[in-house]
Amino acid sequence: MSDVDAKDCSPILWPSPDPETAAWLARLAQVVVPEAHVIGFGDGAREHDDPVVYCECDGSWWCGRYVGAIRFEGRMLRxxxxxxxxxxxxxIEHALNLTFTEVSGELDDHDAFLPQLLARLWSRALVTAGRHGLPALRQDTMHHGPMLRGRLDVQRTVRERVAGRPGLSSVQRSRSLENAVVQAIVAGYAALRRWVGNAQLGKVIAERAQDLVDHMLSAMPLTAGPPLQGEIDRVRYTPITAGYHTAVRLSMRIARHRGLFHETTPDGGATGVLLDVAEIWELFVIACLRAAHPEFDVLHGTHDVEANDWLLTSESGNKTLGWLKPDALLRLPDGVLIVDAKYKSLRPRGARPHGVEREDLYQVGAYLSRFANDGGEALLVYPADGDASPPEVVAEGPWRFGSGQRLGFVALPTDAETAVDLLRRRACGGG
Incomplete structure (x- = not known):
């Protein structure tokens, strides 16, 4: 049976796959839990509850918002x-303020395209973190003997003397690369070597990243595996090593998915790695907003908005319903601009004759009722589909709710420079 190649938010083998493949996709849809396979890049918690594949009412099969590769029952879905x-x-570059290392030629068009992408992102995160040196952390080493090393441990010395062991107990504080930070980074590197191959990885990651890893390997074996999450949580970064937090988080996510492209689970489940493109699109839109309006306060809803923003509160004040987290809030002189990024197509289809999902309209209406009662507007931002003419909802906007609040639809260009220029020129569908 051949592998299946598809694109995100697009039909699979249009107009429909053969019956055998359709049955395989149906089984895959039941087994795959996106949360178990997604490597995210945002700092905040995000639900990955949309299906990887789904069947429309007309029998056609579609991919959801993820990119990557899933292996199931001996077949691969790319x-x-x-x-x-x-x-x-x-x-990714614009959203996370990262620049990928230069690699001659295009990324290989095979199973390793996602690992190579992750390797380049990991490389840049490590280089950025290592600007001020290696992550040597302070560690306390206990000694007991005739000589004092470091600070005297009075209580332990007394216990040793009572037990009949003469000498002094002391604590020596020193910096060491034998720590959870180095272990996590080495584990991520080991997983990338398995995915991409040692020779190819040398072409993908920066020379500085390889130099940092080589120093870490002198203190931590390549086979050590990732540390426990509790060990990572107990790390206390210094101002010099604080930059390693991002590199460690990414390394842990990569290490936990090692080998998934070539191994199968004992119970016959699906293996693979996915990126949530909707998350990346959201971060890209927010970065473009901040670049377009540096004079205004742009709040990222997942991180910067207070956690007690609810649609409903019981009269007793003890219960809440409907957690509200718009993607972005702009504090403008004349009110609030609410921006929600939607990684969807505005093309009319089936139950969406105008290209807009009704649930998205309800959602933005709730945002306006909570955050913009004293004046404000909202934007729903979609990626523009090529050179096609603007969708009807974009051309006919802005639109108004019954309350009088305005809603605009934006088909945002996919390149950062043009996107920033468009967002700079308009507030809410006003040209």
Whole structure:
């Protein structure tokens, strides 16, 4: 049976796959839990509850918002970015303020396209973290003997003397690379070597990243495996090593998914790694907003908005319903601008004759009722589909709710420079 190639938010083998493949996709849809396979890049908690694949009422099969590769029952489903790998890289670069290392030629068009992308992101995160040196952390080493090393441990010395062991107990504090930070980074590197191959990885990651890893390998074996999450949580970063927090978080996510492209689970489940493109699109839109409006306060809803923003509160004040987290809030002089990024197509289809899902309208209406009662507007921002003419909802906007509040739809260009220019020129569908 052949592997299946598809693109995110697009039909699979249009108009429909053969019966055998359709049955395989149905089994895969039941088994795959996106949360178990997604490697995220945002700092906040995000639900990955949309299906990887789903069947429309007309029998056609579609991919959801993820890209990556899933292996199940001996077949591979590869989901590539519908706007192309170069666009996805640009979104990640702009959203996370990272620049990928230069690699001659294009990324290989095979199973390793996602690991190579992750390797380049990991490389840049490590280089950024290592600007001020290696992550040597302070550690306390206990000694007991005739000589004092470091600070005297009075209580332990007394216990040793009572037990009949003469000498002094002391604590020596020193810096060491034998710590959870180094172990996590080495484990991520080991997983990338398995995915990409040692020779190819040397072409993908920066020379500085390889130099940092080589120093870490002198203190931590390549086979050590990732540390426990509790060990990571107990790390106390210094101002010099604080930059390693991002590199450690990414390394842990990579290490936990090692080998998934070539191994099967004992119970016959699915294996693989996915990126949530909707998350990347959200981060890209927020970065463009901040670049377009540096004079205003742009709050990222998942991180910067208070956690007690609810749609409903009981009269007793003890219960809440409907947690509200818009993607972005702009504090403008004349009110609030609410921005929600939607990684969807505005093309009319089936139950969406105008290209807009009704649930998205309800959602933004709730945001306006909570955050913009004293004046404000909202934008729903979608990626523009090529050179096609603006969708009807964009051309006919802005729109108004019954309360009088305005809602605009934006088909945002996929390149950062043009996107920033468009967001700078308009507030809410006003041209």
């Amino acid at each position: 989901i590539r970015p519908r706007f192309g790998m170069a666009v996805l890289e640009q979104w």
